[in-house]
Amino acid sequence: MAKFLVTGAAGFIGRSIAAALLARGEAVRGIDSFITGKRANLAGLEAMEFVEGDLADPSVCARACQGVEGVFHEAALASVPRSVADPVGTNVNCVDATLNVLVAARDAGVRRVIYAGSSSAYGDTPTMPKHEEMKPSPISPYAVAKLAGEHYLASFTRVYGLETVTLRYFNVFGPYQDPTSHYSGVLAIFCRKMLKGEQPTIYGDGEQSRDFTYIDNVVHANLLAAEAPAEKVSGEVMNTATGKTITLNETFRILRELTGYQGEAAYGPARTGDVRDSLADIGKAEERMGYRPLVDFREGLRRTVDWYRSGEGT
Numbered sequence: 001m002a003k004f005l006v007t008g009a010a011g012f013i014g015r016s017i018a019a020a021l022l023a024r025g026e027a028v029r030g031i032d033s034f035i036t037g038k039r040a041n042l043a044g045l046e047a048m049e050f051v052e053g054d055l056a057d058p059s060v061c062a063r064a065c066q067g068v069e070g071v072f073h074e075a076a077l078a079s080v081p082r083s084v085a086d087p088v089g090t091n092v093n094c095v096d097a098t099l100n101v102l103v104a105a106r107d108a109g110v111r112r113v114i115y116a117g118s119s120s121a122y123g124d125t126p127t128m129p130k131h132e133e134m135k136p137s138p139i140s141p142y143a144v145a146k147l148a149g150e151h152y153l154a155s156f157t158r159v160y161g162l163e164t165v166t167l168r169y170f171n172v173f174g175p176y177q178d179p180t181s182h183y184s185g186v187l188a189i190f191c192r193k194m195l196k197g198e199q200p201t202i203y204g205d206g207e208q209s210r211d212f213t214y215i216d217n218v219v220h221a222n223l224l225a226a227e228a229p230a231e232k233v234s235g236e237v238m239n240t241a242t243g244k245t246i247t248l249n250e251t252f253r254i255l256r257e258l259t260g261y262q263g264e265a266a267y268g269p270a271r272t273g274d275v276r277d278s279l280a281d282i283g284k285a286e287e288r289m290g291y292r293p294l295v296d297f298r299e300g301l302r303r304t305v306d307w308y309r310s311g312e313g314t
Contacts, residue, residue, distance in 0.1 A: 002027045002029035002049050002067065003027045003028070003068060003069050003070070004021055004026055004028050004029070004068060004070050004072065005028075005029045005031065005065060005068045005070070005071045005110075006018045006021070006028060006029070006031070006048075006074060007030075007031050007032075007055060007071070007072070007073045007075035007097075007101060008037060008073075008074035008075030008076065008116075009030025009037070009042070009045070009048065009050065009074075010030070010032035010034060010037030010038055010039060010041045010042055011032065011036060011037040011038075011041065011074060012041075012176045012177040012178065012215070013074045013116060013215065013218060013219075014030070014032070014037070014074035015037075015041045015042070015045065016174070016175075016176060016216075016218070016219050017219055017223075018030050018045055018048055019044065019045060022045065022047050027049075028045075028047070028049065029048065029049040029050075029064065029068060030042075030048045030050045030051070031053055031064045031075070032050075032052065032075065033052065034052070035054075035077065035093065036178070038178065051063070051064055054097075055075055055093075055097035055100055055101055056092050056096050056097050056100065057100070058100045058104065061097075061100040061101050061104035062104045062107065065101070065104040065105050065107075065108040066108050068108070068110055069110065069111050069112075070111055070112045070113070070114070070226050071105050071110055071112070071113045072116075072222055072226070073101050073113055073115045074116045075093070075097060076093060076094045076097075076145075076146070077090050077093045077094060077142070078116075078118075078142070080120065080140045080142050080271070080274060081271060081272075081273070082142070083140050083142030083143075083273070084142075084273050087141035090141050090142050090145050091141070094145035094146060094148075095145050095148045095152075098148075098149040098152055098153075101113070102153065102156045102162065102164075105162060106156060106160050106162050111163055112163035112230075113153065113156075113162065113163070113164045114164075114165045114166075114167065114222055114226055115149060115150070115153050115164065115165065115166045115167070116167065117146055117149070117150050117166040117167055117168040118142070118143060118146040118147075118169060119168050119169060119170040119211070119239070119241070119278055119280065120138060120139070120140060120142060120143035120146060120275065121143055121146060121147040121150065122136060122137065122278070123136065123137030123138050123139050123143065123275060124137070124139060124275045124276055124277075125137050128277065129243065129279040129280055130239065130278065130279060131239070131281040131283075132168075132237050132239060132281075139273050140272075141273075142273070143273075149166075150166045153165075153166055153235075154235055154237075157234055157235035163230050163233075163235075164234060164235060165225040165228075165233045165235075165236060166236070166237040166238070167218075167221050167225060167238055167239075167240040167285075168237060168238065168280075169213065169240050170210070170211040170212075170213050170240065170241035170242075170278060170280045171185070171210045171211060171212045171213055172213050172214075172218050173185055173187040173188065173212055173215065173300065173301075174214050174215030174303070174304050174307075175303070175304060175307035177215075179192035179308065180192070186248070187212065187251070187255075187301070187304065188304075190251075190252065191255065191259070191304060191305055191308045192308055194255055194256065194259040194261035195259050195261075195305070195308055197261065197262075197263075199264070199265065199266050200265050200266070201265065201266045201267070202248050202249070202252065202265045202266070202268070203267075203268045203269065203270055204248075204267075204268075204270035204271075205267065206248045206249035206252070206265070206267065207247050207248075207249060208247065208248055208274070208275075209245040209247045209276075209277045209278065209279065210246065210247075210248070210251075210277075210278050211241040211242055211243070211244065211245050211278050211279045212242070212246065212251070212300075212301075213240065213241045213293070213300075214242075214295040214296075214297070214299075214301075214303070214304075215300075216295045216300070217240065217241075217242065217295055220291070220293075220294050221289075221291050224285075224289040224290060224291055225289060228289035232288045232289065233289055236288060238284050238288060238289070238291070239280040239281060239282050239284065239285060240280075240282070240285060241280030241282055241293075242280070242293045242296065242297060243279075243280055243282045243293070244296075245277070245278070246297060249265075252265050254298060254301060255301065255305070258301060258302055258305045259305055
């Protein structure tokens, strides 16, 4: 019987967490509806019990949570532009699905749920770095949906005693991130285009900054969150990032060096719902569960470019 459930197991982050758990010898169950997840991402995860199903269906959640000790809830429609275009779909696949997972986890006697929160909850407030005591100020429907999930987790801890941990991810990138969609992460899109000799587009002036976080750091934080003492982490929200920031223009220059791309970037209008700058204070995660980033930005970018260059990401 599975010890851990990973939702969104055919997606970028869920697949990476499932692989790390399997590498440790854990019994893992994965679930995905393939709205954004890819069947190809399940290659190498044959030891995982897999369920195809939609978390918007409470009965699917109930079956998925049976017998597991911990849940890594990574499934979402993780896109600001998509949420602007389809706020209702984002709500169903983020808020409704999260509530269904929590109810199912409570009823099945799950010990702990770790939730993929989002730095978008902070909005465009000028204070840097972003710390967990700041008042949330979400801009996009996606940010609102992810913040609603956080509040549901905290409520289930206080009302039902379910252990919950929210990790607010900052601009995660790395292998298995889909580069083929307009809604994909900027680094995935840039890597694919620049390796093919195609011109990437920076939306805005390129001086907006991000705390880009390599996937191994996010996986590391999730594993720590699953194991940390409840008195230190249950009911808490913690940033998951590197604590360093870089502009998109600087990122483009590094990628040009790593990919061998010879051209310049195109520039387009800033996108609705995007924040200008993002930088995390990661002190709380370090104090509560010993988190420190394992891979810095440039090394993570090098590994990512190598992965896309190998053809696995196409």
